[in-house]
Amino acid sequence: MNIALVQHAVSSPASTAVEQGVRAVRAAADAGADLVVFPELSFTPFYPRVPVTDRDRDALALAEPVPGPTTEALAEAAADGGVVVVFNLMERAGTRTFDTSPVLDADGTLLGRTRMMHITAYDRFHEQGYYAPGDTGAPVYDTAAGRIGVAICYDRHYPEYLRALALQDADLVVVPQAGTVGEWPDGMYEAELRTAALQHGFFTALANRTGTEGNMQFAGRSFVTGPLGAVLAQAPGADATTLHASVDLARTAEAPARQLFLRHRRPDQYEQGAVAVASDRTG
Numbered sequence: 001m002n003i004a005l006v007q008h009a010v011s012s013p014a015s016t017a018v019e020q021g022v023r024a025v026r027a028a029a030d031a032g033a034d035l036v037v038f039p040e041l042s043f044t045p046f047y048p049r050v051p052v053t054d055r056d057r058d059a060l061a062l063a064e065p066v067p068g069p070t071t072e073a074l075a076e077a078a079a080d081g082g083v084v085v086v087f088n089l090m091e092r093a094g095t096r097t098f099d100t101s102p103v104l105d106a107d108g109t110l111l112g113r114t115r116m117m118h119i120t121a122y123d124r125f126h127e128q129g130y131y132a133p134g135d136t137g138a139p140v141y142d143t144a145a146g147r148i149g150v151a152i153c154y155d156r157h158y159p160e161y162l163r164a165l166a167l168q169d170a171d172l173v174v175v176p177q178a179g180t181v182g183e184w185p186d187g188m189y190e191a192e193l194r195t196a197a198l199q200h201g202f203f204t205a206l207a208n209r210t211g212t213e214g215n216m217q218f219a220g221r222s223f224v225t226g227p228l229g230a231v232l233a234q235a236p237g238a239d240a241t242t243l244h245a246s247v248d249l250a251r252t253a254e255a256p257a258r259q260l261f262l263r264h265r266r267p268d269q270y271e272q273g274a275v276a277v278a279s280d281r282t283g
Contacts, residue, residue: 001145001172004028004036004083005222005243007235009211010045014062017043018070021087022077028242029081034106034145036078038087039209039222040099040153040178043070046209047090049216052129060130063092066102066113079108084145088152088176091115096132101152101176106144114139116152117161124180124216127154138164146249149173149202156192156206159199160273166200166262171249175206181217181237190223190231198229201257203247210240227255 006024010017021043028036041047044062052060064070070089078085084106091100091113099116115134119127138161140149149165149172156162156175165173173196179189193204203226210220223234224245233245252258269275 001247001249002032002034003172003205003224003245003247004031004033005205005207005224005235005245006036006038006042007208007210007220007222007243008039008240009209009218010041010043011211014044018073022073024242025074025077025083025085026081028244029083031242031244033081033083033244035084035086035143035148035172035174037174037205037207038085038176039207040088040176041209042087042089042176044090046178046213046216046218048127048130049124049214051126060090060097063090063097065093066091066100067110071102071104071110074102075104075108075110078104078106082106082144084143084148086148086150086174086176090130097130098134099127099131099152100134101150103141103143103148103150111141111143112136112139114150114152116155118154118158120154138168140165140168140170147171151175153177153179156196159196162196162200166202166257170202171252172203172205172247175204177206177208179208179219181219183219189219189221190225190234193223194225194229194231197225197227198255199257199261201227201252201255201262203227203249203252205245210238227252227257
């Protein structure tokens with residue numbers, strides 16, 4: 001699989017940003033990509049940097065359904081280029097809004113959507129005012145490029161979520177992200193997914209925003225890891241760029257997680273997603 005991670009800043013009107021995204025898909029396809037991944041809120045400003053009560057609520061009105069205009073534009077580009085596309089937007093579904101990543105197959109078919117399950121709330125990430133908790137679970141998609149799962153930004157912190165993708169034989173987990181400089185210690189983005197890849201035996205590909213919005217400087221440094229935990233390719237921090245990486249998904253069969261860790265699990269000893277604690281035991 002040839003992966004293209006589109007690392008960019010969004011400063012244009014949404015319609016112009018989507019047009020730029022379509023051009024990025026076509027350029028990646030021309031360069032040989034099988035899969036194109038965009039960051040979180042791929043074509044809009046990062047709305048949650050301010051609380052809902054402190055800013056114009058019109059931002060919520062910009063949420064759109066899936067399928068909708070952005071999905072349709074990206075689906076056409078996916079079909080034209082013969083590439084799988086994963087992007088991210090604020091989805092409107094009835095009276096609720098979700099942080100959502102549609103997954104488009106190489107013929108433009110909408111295979112489904114992943115909605116971010118875990119919603120954070122802290123300085124500059126006021127997401128609980130914007131998004132309902134996702135209700136799609138942790139789906140894995142059979143795409144023309146391989147079996148792909150999606151962990152949207154904050155969901156990558158939850159081993160339970162990543163384990164669910166591994167138990168469905170995901171070969172690659174893509175992470176649309178909006179991570180900032182100094183948000184975590186240097187190297188933590190990489191360390192977290194390197195560990196997840198080793199523990200679960202899949203590749204990971206994180207596409208991050210770059211550029212500055214208000215008091216947020218997005219970190220860039222999009223990267224790909226292998227199923228043994230090594231970083232295989234990484235983009236620079238400040239530059240808007242497309243990172244290309246070629247991976248052999250068949251290598252997941254050789255991973256320690258597939259050879260050992262997942263085979264030696266003890267689900268009979270697990271309760272609510274974790275090993276039962278000693279105080280729950282009797283006898």
